[in-house]
Amino acid sequence: MSDIDILISEVGPRDGLQSVKAIMPTEAKKAWINAEAAAGVREIEVASFVPPKLLPQMADAAEIVAHAKTIPGLDVVALVPNFKGAENAIRAGADKIGLPLSCSETHSQANLKKTHDQVIEDVRKISELLATLPADQRPGFEGSLSTAFGCTLEGEVPESQVIDLAVRLVEAGVDELSLSDTTGYANPTQLRHLIRLLRAEVGADKLDGVHLHNTRGLGLANVVAALEEGITTVDSSLGGLGGCPFAPGASGNIVTEDLVFMLDAMGLRTGIDLDKLLKVREIVIAALPDEDMYGFTPDAGLPKGYTAGGWGIG
Amino acid sequence: MSDIDILISEVGPRDGLQSVKAIMPTEAKKAWINAEAAAGVREIEVASFVPPKLLPQMADAAEIVAHAKTIPGLDVVALVPNFKGAENAIRAGADKIGLPLSCSETHSQANLKKTHDQVIEDVRKISELLATLPADQRPGFEGSLSTAFGCTLEGEVPESQVIDLAVRLVEAGVDELSLSDTTGYANPTQLRHLIRLLRAEVGADKLDGVHLHNTRGLGLANVVAALEEGITTVDSSLGGLGGCPFAPGASGNIVTEDLVFMLDAMGLRTGIDLDKLLKVREIVIAALPDEDMYGFTPDAGLPKGYTAGGWGIG
Numbered sequence: 001m002s003d004i005d006i007l008i009s010e011v012g013p014r015d016g017l018q019s020v021k022a023i024m025p026t027e028a029k030k031a032w033i034n035a036e037a038a039a040g041v042r043e044i045e046v047a048s049f050v051p052p053k054l055l056p057q058m059a060d061a062a063e064i065v066a067h068a069k070t071i072p073g074l075d076v077v078a079l080v081p082n083f084k085g086a087e088n089a090i091r092a093g094a095d096k097i098g099l100p101l102s103c104s105e106t107h108s109q110a111n112l113k114k115t116h117d118q119v120i121e122d123v124r125k126i127s128e129l130l131a132t133l134p135a136d137q138r139p140g141f142e143g144s145l146s147t148a149f150g151c152t153l154e155g156e157v158p159e160s161q162v163i164d165l166a167v168r169l170v171e172a173g174v175d176e177l178s179l180s181d182t183t184g185y186a187n188p189t190q191l192r193h194l195i196r197l198l199r200a201e202v203g204a205d206k207l208d209g210v211h212l213h214n215t216r217g218l219g220l221a222n223v224v225a226a227l228e229e230g231i232t233t234v235d236s237s238l239g240g241l242g243g244c245p246f247a248p249g250a251s252g253n254i255v256t257e258d259l260v261f262m263l264d265a266m267g268l269r270t271g272i273d274l275d276k277l278l279k280v281r282e283i284v285i286a287a288l289p290d291e292d293m294y295g296f297t298p299d300a301g302l303p304k305g306y307t308a309g310g311w312g313i314g
Numbered sequence: 315m316s317d318i319d320i321l322i323s324e325v326g327p328r329d330g331l332q333s334v335k336a337i338m339p340t341e342a343k344k345a346w347i348n349a350e351a352a353a354g355v356r357e358i359e360v361a362s363f364v365p366p367k368l369l370p371q372m373a374d375a376a377e378i379v380a381h382a383k384t385i386p387g388l389d390v391v392a393l394v395p396n397f398k399g400a401e402n403a404i405r406a407g408a409d410k411i412g413l414p415l416s417c418s419e420t421h422s423q424a425n426l427k428k429t430h431d432q433v434i435e436d437v438r439k440i441s442e443l444l445a446t447l448p449a450d451q452r453p454g455f456e457g458s459l460s461t462a463f464g465c466t467l468e469g470e471v472p473e474s475q476v477i478d479l480a481v482r483l484v485e486a487g488v489d490e491l492s493l494s495d496t497t498g499y500a501n502p503t504q505l506r507h508l509i510r511l512l513r514a515e516v517g518a519d520k521l522d523g524v525h526l527h528n529t530r531g532l533g534l535a536n537v538v539a540a541l542e543e544g545i546t547t548v549d550s551s552l553g554g555l556g557g558c559p560f561a562p563g564a565s566g567n568i569v570t571e572d573l574v575f576m577l578d579a580m581g582l583r584t585g586i587d588l589d590k591l592l593k594v595r596e597i598v599i600a601a602l603p604d605e606d607m608y609g610f611t612p613d614a615g616l617p618k619g620y621t622a623g624g625w626g627i628g
Contacts, residue, residue: 156626190580216575217572220531220532221538252610255531261532262530265501265504296530303466304469305464
């Protein structure tokens with residue numbers, strides 16, 4: 001990614017849509033993904049491979065992945081909760097599969113109905129499956145450390161537990177890790193500290209992405225802290241759609257529009273055209289008329305005279 | 315301030331109340347100030363000394379200052395737009411007076427009806443008046459560089475212009491400067507850059523405070539950047555009340571509750587009891603039932619198991 005500084009990974013079509021009750025029509029999902037890719041978004045988490053009876057919002061996951069794969073230059077990510085989901089995501093052709101491991105075991109049981117040992121065993125089996133594929137057909141495999149900054153069920157989650165699970169995920173075969181503030185508990189100091197500890201333990205190349213929430217308003221402050229630690233991939237959701245339905249009170253992904261405005265104003269290249277991105281909201285609003293779309297920058301507008309690529313220095 | 319790391323300067327009773335149409339009863343203002351001081355807030359901007367016909371919300375400024383002065387340990391700040399206002403604020407007994415100089419001359423004309431030269435002349439006259447007072451009766455004098463990060467009327471404001479005005483304010487006799495993102499245009503990179511330039515020019519001891527808005531959601535991200543530059547005084551407003559009524563589209567001070575949560579979670583001492591602070595909202599909500607009170611932390615609640623003084627490290 002030599003022509004961009006920060007990779008924004010849009011998670012709205014997965015994380016956002018699985019959190020809302022309404023089912024977005026397949027064609028609207030495709031239009032959303034098309035429009036975001038056309039605005040310059042390079043990576044989109046487009047679907048979750050879970051049983052449709054659990055998440056009917058994701059029943060068209062295979063079709064969505066297949067469609068997204070037709071967009072040149074787009075990295076297509078799918079969430080998988082288990083081995084079966086991974087098989088389906090691989091078959092659909094995802095470029096990357098992500099499996100969440102909740103650092104809080106209570107949350108793991110609530111979210112995936114599995115203990116840590118069971119999730120790690122799934123990861124091992126998925127890695128073995130991936131190893132059987134030809135290199136050019138093998139998706140990347142990311143393990144996401146969710147509830148890494150605290151849990152709405154357990155409270156504080158010890159750093160040592162997060163590190164232990166990170167090591168186990170790497171040993172079980174994931175290519176990379178992502179650090180996830182599922183509950184919106186993280187603060188900049190804690191985030192910096194945990195990134196440093198994790199990288200010291202598993203290697204900086206294994207931890208490149210963060211998934212942060214704005215539940216307590218600290219989302220972008222945490223992004224700034226993460227960037228200063230060298231993180232270069234940041235998840236966000238258009239209109240802030242989504243959150244974790246199994247973590248009561250936790251809602252509000254980082255708003256992609258606000259994130260792109262901040263990074264662009266800071267002179268960091270994302271490859272995303274902010275004006276085009278802001279127009280993508282219309283697709284989501286039309287398809288989900290009963291959902292709130294968040295975002296400070298969309299409400300306030302861009303600064304007077306704003307031009308892309310930095311603001312106010314000089 | 316050896317027992318705290320960061321001084322939070324609450325501006326709601328001035329900045330917040332002058333932006334809302336309703337006039338808060340004097341007794342409610344006193345109750346608000348009392349309650350925030352009791353929660354541990356050490357500095358409150360309690361009033362603005364402007365003609366009541368322009369801002370009837372501030373007609374009781376002298377009574378409010380006199381009341382706030384009875385609270386032990388509280389630094390009582392008053393905003394003054396001109397020499398006459400300064401005379402009145404000094405007579406009322408303010409511990410510190412703050413005069414805003416808009417770095418955008420167009421905004422200065424709209425806000426204070428004055429050119430830069432006229433404002434600087436006012437500052438000089440106020441400094442002369444202050445010099446005639448006995449040291450123990452002389453309030454501090456702060457010059458606030460407003461619209462320092464861009465202007466809703468002019469657009470970009472050159473850094474060189476902000477620095478030039480900062481130098482002129484110091485030469486005209488202010489004790490200290492505050493850097494103000496009146497329009498919510500600032501980003502972390504720009505903020506860091508301007509703080510460094512200003513401190514290099516006027517001395518680090520002259521610039522200790524920032525007044526940031528959350529108009530585009532970057533308020534707390536900017537706070538983190540400012541703290542990393544060594545800033546130790548941060549303005550905010552309970553419930554995010556306020557903004558600048560003369561800057562169209564600009565609204566939303568940083569929410570004191572979210573700021574205190576972030577700093578406390580980061581292990582930075584503010585001297586403020588977060589639980590008590592959250593209860594202060596009830597006073598404002600009761601007195602201003604038609605106003606929106608913002609805040610992510612008040613909506614989401616504190617993390618499960620949260621205890622004051624840091625979160626999640628160890």
